[in-house]
């Protein structure tokens with residue numbers, strides 16, 4: 001039972017993220033987490049019980065769970081930016097984990113114990129399976145788009161590299177919140193079909209001449225922004241080759257690639273690079289609002305929780321369309 005400020009959520013759905021595979025594959029001691037813990041950092045459900053000092057949604061309310069749990073007390077947390085909690089490093093050193101399913105027990109279970117009601121966002125009657133991925137795939141994509149949106153005026157182009165769980169939502173969020181010309185890249189034809197149905201203006205497979213193909217689509221100048229949801233060596237090479245001078249490069253994927261920052265070097269002059277991590281509570285509220293009004297719709301594959309391993313194997317094989325979600 002929850003104590004203090006804690007809230008117990010009965011899980012209705014939990015999304016699978018490629019980051020879960022990074023966690024599973026990480027060597028012992030490779031992450032600042034104490035094991036074992038339950039995975040699942042994209043969670044939707046219903047408030048089942050509240051501790052005596054709990055705030056926020058009432059028992060019975062349907063909610064999604066904000067994933068990166070901060071200290072709850074620093075200036076960043078006070079503004080809802082717990083993803084950039086000032087005490088994150090200290091929390092890591094204390095091995096208290098990043099949040100639900102990342103060092104602390106997550107939502108691939110019947111219930112999830114959340115430290116505080118401040119980490120819950122009401123979702124009304126949104127379908128749980130489509131709501132759960134909003135908390136990471138949707139929120140991280142939204143945060144990354146918001147970070148580069150100022151550059152996406154006057155018919156500017158934006159390249160989205162990787163149209164999986166995060167990328168297919170980034171395409172929709174770009175269409176819903178900017179006037180940018182959206183260019184999608186993936187290594188899978190099915191992902192390009194998904195990009196097309198999400199509103200991308202153009203899609204192409206990643207090939208040796210892709211930078212040239214994309215540049216031609218921008219009138220030669222290059223893309224004002226690149227959102228890299230892969231982060232591998234080849235995707236970063238493509239990102240740099242397609243970026244316009246003075247452009248924005250947001251590296252979201254954790255694909256192990258590296259970039260060398262040197263002047264002069266491979267990066268176009270004036271490049272701004274960001275490493276967006278997840279998003280803020282107010283941004284999650286905005287993503288939920290976009291979903292409730294129908295501007296953003298998560299493409300899902302649904303699995304029983306007992307088939308989670310099969311779902312992870314499909315994710316690993318690159319076979320998932322949109323997001324795989326398990327239901328307990």
Ligand code: NAD
Pocket residue numbers: 016017018019020022136137140161162163164165166167185186187188191206229230231232234235251252253254255275276277278315318320322
């Ligand atoms: P996903 O597997 O659902 O999607 C990845 C997509 O990239 C797939 O469609 C795949 O075909 C495509 N792809 C693979 N290699 C490619 C290449 N070289 N060029 C173009 N496309 C390529 O994964 P996801 O859950 O959307 O996660 C994407 C990445 O983002 C992962 O590395 C994950 O760990 C990371 N992530 C980061 C944050 C953050 O806060 N920064 C949050 C969530 C996930």
Ligand code: ZN
Pocket residue numbers: 017018019020041136137
């Ligand atoms: Zn994730």
Ligand code: ZN
Pocket residue numbers: 070071072073074075076077082085086087088
């Ligand atoms: Zn904090």
